[in-house]
Amino acid sequence: MLTIFGVLRPSVFLSLGNFKNILEQVAILAIVAAVEAVVMVVGDFDLSVGVPASLSGAIVAHLLGHGYGITVSIIAALVAGIVVGAVNGYLRP
Numbered sequence: 001m002l003t004i005f006g007v008l009r010p011s012v013f014l015s016l017g018n019f020k021n022i023l024e025q026v027a028i029l030a031i032v033a034a035v036e037a038v039v040m041v042v043g044d045f046d047l048s049v050g051v052p053a054s055l056s057g058a059i060v061a062h063l064l065g066h067g068y069g070i071t072v073s074i075i076a077a078l079v080a081g082i083v084v085g086a087v088n089g090y091l092r093p
Contacts, residue, residue, distance in 0.1 A: 052084040
């Protein structure tokens with residue numbers, strides 16, 4: 001696909017701005033994948049990391065949309081992630 005889009009629209013697709021946009025779009029997914037890789041390397045298999053990540057993003061978006069500051073929104077998302085992770089760790093056999 002890189003080759004096809006690079007040939008069809010090289011001035012747009014192969015631009016520095018597009019590469020920056022692509023990296024910004026996949027940054028969160030890359031962080032979650034890296035954490036999941038560590039979990040799998042130690043011999044465990046836990047696919048529940050996506051839900052707390054999505055919940056945290058939704059909390060930040062909701063709070064920012066209602067006028068709360070970025071600091072409050074991020075702290076609330078971190079607290080929610082910690083609570084969900086703790087409950088998940090407690091309930092997991």
